[in-house]
Amino acid sequence: MSDFVMVAGTWLGAWAWDEVAEELRGAGHTAHALTLSGLAERRNTPPAGQQTHVRDIVEEVERLALRDVVLVGHSCAGIPVGQAAQRIGDRLRRVVFVDANVPVDGESFLSGWPSDHVRQAIDDHGGYWPPLGPEDYAGQGLTDEQIARIVGGSTPHPGVTLTEPAALTGPLDALPATYVKCLLDGDEPMPAVAAFLKSDSWELVTLDTGHWPMVSQPRALARVLHTAVARP
Numbered sequence: 228m229s230d231f232v233m234v235a236g237t238w239l240g241a242w243a244w245d246e247v248a249e250e251l252r253g254a255g256h257t258a259h260a261l262t263l264s265g266l267a268e269r270r271n272t273p274p275a276g277q278q279t280h281v282r283d284i285v286e287e288v289e290r291l292a293l294r295d296v297v298l299v300g301h302s303c304a305g306i307p308v309g310q311a312a313q314r315i316g317d318r319l320r321r322v323v324f325v326d327a328n329v330p331v332d333g334e335s336f337l338s339g340w341p342s343d344h345v346r347q348a349i350d351d352h353g354g355y356w357p358p359l360g361p362e363d364y365a366g367q368g369l370t371d372e373q374i375a376r377i378v379g380g381s382t383p384h385p386g387v388t389l390t391e392p393a394a395l396t397g398p399l400d401a402l403p404a405t406y407v408k409c410l411l412d413g414d415e416p417m418p419a420v421a422a423f424l425k426s427d428s429w430e431l432v433t434l435d436t437g438h439w440p441m442v443s444q445p446r447a448l449a450r451v452l453h454t455a456v457a458r459p
Contacts, residue, residue: 236302
């Protein structure tokens with residue numbers, strides 16, 4: 228059995244993993260959901276940069292003295308999770324990217340796509356990216372109740388974590404990794420992911436749901452995570 232450390236993407240906290248964590252514990256794993264600095268119940272902590280979020284993850288692994296670690300990063304949290312995976316050494320069993328961005332050395336979350344509107348929103352809101360409204364979750368396999376849960380639990384996201392570049396310590400495709408592509412959010416992985424998937428150390432799994440599978444299909448996502456740890 229493995230020690231899962233799960234990190235949700237933009238605007239979200241540990242609460243987003245409640246149902247997935249319950250399923251994993253029922254299968255005999257330990258499951259720890261982590262809220263990154265500046266978000267949810269930690270929104271009043273000092274201003275956080277991307278490397279703050281990397282340290283949050285590494286320090287959680289060390290604080291809990293975990294050994295057989297599966298790091299799980301959703302959406303933009305894939306960027307700090309990927310960096311943290313390189314830094315925990317032989318504690319790492321696998322890293323799982325859930326419909327996530329992956330770190331590219333020297334590039335930020337906002338690199339490589341038309342993101343001027345995000346930068347402007349961050350500037351207009353005191354350095355934070357404001358959460359989406361309910362209408363922005365349409366077509367992602369979510370019920371009205373699930374959308375309300377996400378919107379109600381979202382907090383503004385520290386903008387610097389999205390604009391600072393990643394700093395890798397080695398080739399990311401050398402890590403044992405699973406990439407979970409959520410098909411309602413597009414059926415092709417982004418180019419950076421597609422490049423890493425050419426590695427024998429990486430595998431691709433698909434889910435027929437939207438970008439927030441921990442809410443829309445928590446049991447299915449938990450099964451994917453459980454199966455991933457059986458990989459060599």
